[in-house]
Amino acid sequence: MHTSLRASLVALTLLGGLAACSTGGGDTSAAAGGTYTIWDPYPQYDDASAWVKLLGKCGTDAGVTVKRTGYDTSDLTNKALLAAQQGSSPDVLIVDNPVVSTLAEAGVLTTTDDTKLDTTAIDKNLIAAGQSGGKSYGIPIGANTLALYYNKPVLQAAGVDIAGVKDWPSLTAALAKVKAAGKKGITFSAIGTEEGSFQFLPWFWGSGANLTKLDSPEGLSAVQLWTGWLHSGYAPNSVIGNTQTTSWQEFATGDYAFAENGTWQLANAKKAGFDYGIIPIPAKGGGTAPAPTGGEFVSIPVQKDASRYPQTKKLVECLTNTDNSLTTVTTLSYIAPTAAVQDKQVAANPELKVWVDAVKAAKGRTSDNLGTRYPKISQQLWTSVQAALASAGK
Template identity: 25%
Template sequence: MSVRRSVRGPRGLRAAGAAVAALALLAAGCGGGDPDGGTVTIRYSWWGAQDRAELIRKTIALFEKDHPHIKVKTDFAEYADFWSKFNTQAAGGNAPDVFQNSVAFLRKYGEKNLLLDLNAQVEAGNLGMDDFRAGLDKAGEVDGRLLGVPVGGNTFALVYNPEAFERVGVTPAAGWTWDEFDAAVHKISAAEGDLYGASDNGGVMYLYDLYLRQNGKAFFTADKKLGFTEADLRQWWGAHYADNKAGDLVPAKKSEQIKPKSSVSGDLSAAEFTWDNFIVRYAAETDTELALAPVPTTDGTRTGQYISSLMLSGSARTQHPEEVAEFIDFMVHDPEVGKTMGYNRGVLPTNAQFDAYEPTGVDAQIAAYEKSVTGVIEPITPHPAGADVAEAAFLRIYAEVALGKTSVDDAVTQFFSEAKTALGS
């Protein structure tokens, strides 16, 4: 249930000491307050393009109308610039009060004591953690601390060209296997001329994680290590490299030539594994009809899928934890926020928002897909500190393999060396 505090009573000692607190806030750099009217200002930062910024500002207007005692100062940037700025701010004790985060960074910044543990605010009634979809209420929990609250959730899917698959007599369906997928890819590549059966996703960490989970392993373990062996990775990268050389997967050089488009939205490929909400961007980049299909399985049953999410986290140094919690609560529970944001940050996290938004077009495809996989969703393993570095190495090193610049064996050795250094293991 969303918390509402539009009308507030006296602030007691906090109001009386506001002038002193304001000076302290300037030194700390987190938020601010108005000593005359009792208005609190919090800083909110996120990454994303201009369209996301426009939507978020509309939701902030809703929040400030509902919470007149809180003002929100905003800042946003593209992904890489956001994290560069955040790291500089955090190092100087000047991190924003509340900011966009993801599961990949919870442990990294949690272990540096940069993230606010929101459990106290839940206990105080300032933040509700009920009504979340598909176990998302647990997505931000790390080692007993609540370090993030989802504002959207997505899972992996196959974005594919249904006409190309129909022409070779294949209809992807729940429970289909990797062997069936590989056979379809080969048929499409052989029959379609310049259209390859699939993009080469051998360097996508999240896809390999699903494959490992299907086989009783995982990319990362609960004790913050790699959950697979060098032999496992040689098999994965070796199979992709062989399929690439056989002409079933899009050659790396051709993929590079059409960036920033993906291989499937650039009409080079009939299928590509990615997060289900990416179909929104892909569909906007091509006139070819695209659809979502289930992830293939090893045994016809288990996909290994989980819901990952963008989150809102608070700064451990904020002077306004209560207001930060109220802000997060509003952003994840308020139905009007859900209607405004749609699926810009992923499928809406709570049932109240999910039910309030009526998706159309591609968004309707995403909603239908998310509903279809509800029964196969499993818990996610929190990523260890250094996971982002390991993910980048996985992508970069396999790209060298796909381009023929290094062998599979050398690439595997290099990855394990870099990943173990990044994870401190």
């Protein structure tokens, strides 16, 4: 275990520098009924937030005191690996789903079989994002993904019927009409980071391509789609440096017909000042393209003291049960990982139906048994797409 942990620490040091050790480690000496630690990637939520209040309630229900620390996502991974090496892991660890396989292969996490956590109600495509070697290493707390926002007035002025946008050719034809009408076509993020890969994957997978063969004819057709849009002026050269935030800011000007973005922009969409709609990202030949799943997993790290697991299990079950899941996904702007809670979300807000459908068609980035190979593949992907777009934009 220590050998694999050390290897992971070295790899993360090379990628971005190991975060300095700080306070917040688990109180591993506490007995059941004492203090249990939870680390999450939501530092934006303070003690007055619904999220932190839920953590406290779950602790009370389990008969323990919860000590919660929120870290930035990148910092959390490094701290989790270091804590495991030092034998001071938190009792509950909530991490971004692509990180699960890294921690699992390093021996940091228990499996749901080990802790007897029930995952039968979880959508199979969502639990797959936290699996490695056929074993599940936690429960998804919720999921988000990507879809296409569209500006209704811009499309109407260009004579585009959104109902006819069902595949790549019809989408490209719509962009051509929008440009001819004097407006801008589509904006997205193609920055040379994981964000760029995240936004490209629906088109890559929607072509029928597989991440194990980036240079397949299908994969190349997805690159050609994006480069063709830039070459034709349907997408701006700024996409090469756009984050998902700056891409959204372009769409919010009201000049663009489409923007690829996620559920987390719904609140901003309501403030945009123009009538908008949302459709799933179309696959090349029609239907919904598999978009990558975002969102975190609630996992239980390995502990020296196995007597802690029963109380920890109660905490995880509390955070992910049907009643509390609705509070969690609403607070974190996620789609629930179970059909029962998804139905409740849509009943409360019919606008979420398109996102529920998109999440049901979504796919984990580390699925297909990619595990810790995914980050390297992703870097190759965004590097190749960046180079192609740079040439097309000249």
